Amino acid sequence: MTHLSALLDRAVRSAGDKEAVVYRDRRWTCRELSEEARRAATVLGDAGLRPGDRLAVMTYNTPASGVRGLRRLVRGRHAGAGQPQAPDGRGGRQLGRCGARIGVVDAEIGERATSADADVRWLASHPDTDAGSLRADAFEALVAQAAPWTGEPGPDGDIAQILYTSGTSGRPKGCVHTHRGIALTAVYTAATVPLHRDERFLICMPVWHASPLNNWTMSTLLLGDTVVLQREYDPRLMLETVQRERVTTVFGAPIALIAPVQTVADFAAFDLSSVRSWIYGAGPLDADTARRLMKAYGSEDFHQVYGMSGMGPVGASLSPAEQLEKAGAIGRGGMPGVDLTVVRPDGTDAGAGQTGEIWLRSDTPMVGYLDDEQATAEVFAGDWYRSGDLGRVDEDGFVTVVDRIKDVIITGGENRPAARLARPRPGTGVPAAVPAGEGRLGVPVAPRDLGARDRTALTLFASTCLPLVVAITTIGVDQKVLGRDQAAALVGAAMISVLVLPLPAMRLRAGDGRKPVSRSSAESEAWWRAVW
Template identity: 30%
Template sequence: MNVSALLAVNGRKYPDKPALVAGDAELTFAEWNDQASRWAYRLREHGVEPGDRVVLMLPNCPEFAVFYIAVIRCQALVVPINARSTQEEVRYICEHAGAKALIVHEALVHAVNEWIEQGTNLLAIKTGGSQGVWLGTVAWETGEDVLGKLDEFAIDPDAPNLTEDSEVSILYTSGTTGRPKGVLYTHRSLLTVATMMAIELSIQHRSRILQLMPLSHSAPLHLFFISGLMVGATQVMALTFSPELLLSLVQKHRITHFFGAPVAYLLTMKHPEFARYDLSSVEFWMYGGAPLSKEMAAQMEQAYGRDKLACVYGLTEAGPTGTRLLHREHPDKVGSVGNRGVLFAEVEVVDEAGRPVPAGTPGEVRVRGAGSMKAYYNNPEATSEALRDGWLYTGDIGKFDEDGFLWIVDRKKDVMITGGVNVYPKELEQLLERHPAIAEVAVVGLPHPEWGETVTAYVVLVAGADPAHDWLTEVRGFLSGHLADYKLPRQVKVLAQLPRNTSGKVLKHALRDSAAQKEVELT
């Protein structure tokens, strides 16, 4: 089995069933399957060969779904990237991946047009009509029907030459610690995590999945897009997220499954008309990317229902696969990420020598299972560091409690060592988020000649708060009694905003860089 064959099979089984819904547009499984084959033919016609890399810069739209399968049917590797990527980010990924083609939504061409117009070896394709050096897909839709000519390029929707060990795609990590790395997957990786999610959270033929989180990210793409494709579910998509869209689409389309970052839920439940929407069709509200604090969990359970909330933990390199927690099963353990590896996965917490540590002791989380990446693309050094002895080392610091539940403490690279003692930034951040005058906070370790690192808190204040206030004294006083003295910040800096990447993750490496600090600090 392979990803292309999933659509081919469902195109025959459910030809008239809606597969993709976006606004007024709707594609049945048969239409999606046929369109993917047509566009695969056109890609081959324009020089995309087996093994080539094709970058997709597309938001959540039917064209993304069609091109995703079309590239795979060319036996090329599909490389989805965030639709909000900058020209510099797109250029880096295209060059690192050695891309043959770049496919961009017509509304996003302006973001990269300057670079493309200067001349590259890339085949530049856009949705809509042709423009300058850009080849438009309108001509593909209105030209000759090529379904009867697929043999010319050996295009078979069932893709019999693609095995589960064949390479299929590359996702680039968010790059919170520097340049993003390309995570290389096989069909086995994708099929494993999609099957896991379908079983763990009851995604079935009758399910209706809402896709508002970017499909360039592994969780929405592999856990829900591929699992929905696998079981023949209907998927509703929109170009971007907003609380209004989430509420209205759930009600209109009787959505059964939605995945989002915790912030998506927190923003949505503040919508002034939240209570008037009918959200009763939802079977699972799933979140990931960050565990919930007790306060956030209580708010979300009241708004969305404890029985329907589920946390999933994993990382891009793992497929993602790892653990999951249902609020209804373990309401007293909310904030943890569960007490077992999900289907097909094992999870351990180990010391620097790779030995499992006892309950209550922090260590690095490692994951083992068929859903993990094959390698970092074109980066053997990073691959050998992450994949060891059959395990994927996540870079997350976690600990099991006495009941066997896993709690994520921090990222290994973010852990500060001050005076020879480990300090975990997340511990401070979660406490400081409770301060009524602090809207956002990031804690990092800055170099110190004697202590190694000094604990530094960067804070964004709520509207009306005085940036000239003595925030170091304020913060240390607020934390006193909650944390040991050596963990308290020695510096507090007020920022207008925290530096973030296109995925919304805080760029702590930028905060550690003195030049970047000067750029973001308020004067």
């Protein structure tokens, strides 16, 4: 039952003709999804993929991604998840490292993937093309013509997935996961929120991230429920999809929940009453922000989840009843199936008021980092996984993340190496807020015409709220991706999404090096109130 192909088999037996996947105006029942996965397994076999080979998947949130991606798991293939939105060559480097022989790529991404220096045979997916208009060699056309594979899967200890993560250094590392580990991740996740047998779960965060794929897509399929796919995150589209599909559960980074309130003028006109659970991860919410979101969404059912890609991901959770009283904390102890402790430098467990590294233990950990024995040895202490997060324990046993052992900045739910973010932009002499070339929602980006008042407010806010801060003193973004007011709101929201504690930080200035600047929390609160 812990082989991932069993998820499909069980769904067919328990919920055969129930809706399993929704993508735009297309729908698949559990039975149709299983049948299509087996036909896709035949296509991949005919393309030359053999048990133990590695398949690259570079798509958006479409049926060719994590959901229909179960096809490669049916026949015991390893899957390497690429990053279709990476503009800086990370996808190509990941392909080279994972050793994929066959790849499924969204046609829109095609050139970025096929131009990478990797010996991969690509099958192009055209998820938005009508069946009658598909090219004969399109992945969907090949699947439609194939006979279902009728073989049996291998043992649940086989490798199922190589999931890339930025980790603590910013250098992508491949987390190697087994069928059993991912299946147990789904089980523990479903028990944590908890999920019900009538869920309609919106997947709007990138499905090539650990949590949308292994936590939420897999757990929803485990229960025989419905996965609603949104191709890419967009605030208005998220609201429209929730309303149209009567979504019951939504997961996103904090910015994904904040942005609709900030940027959609007619937010209040949307009917979001179907949603039972608003789940967020990759960063905390302070009490004031949580209170404002609860009011905006008309719900107190907010859940925070904390986990590490190397663990499935599993970790800890903060329930709706704890959102305000314990705002900022990740929870007390581990989620179901997980043990969590905070370890001091001397190896003893941290007590109330003490700080140490967060360690996790479960049945879900990765086998190790792909082709990196040293990094694997460093991250494990026996059967404990060392998270690299520093946590402080309060008097009630709740743990709050206060820093990273290595410096990274989380933007829009993704880890970015601080050194790269602090690198001056070409021709500006000032620190970049994001890696060169990025201008996507959820990353702190603003146009050149951001006013001096807003620029100053951003600097004050950033100087108090990031463990390692790149304070924006001059905007050096070449492209104008947002209007002034929208940019101010989104940059502030993105900063909030990475908030750990309002710690004094180093402010980076152009031309005069690093000078320590201490700002009061009152100044940052004034900026936050101005944004709202």
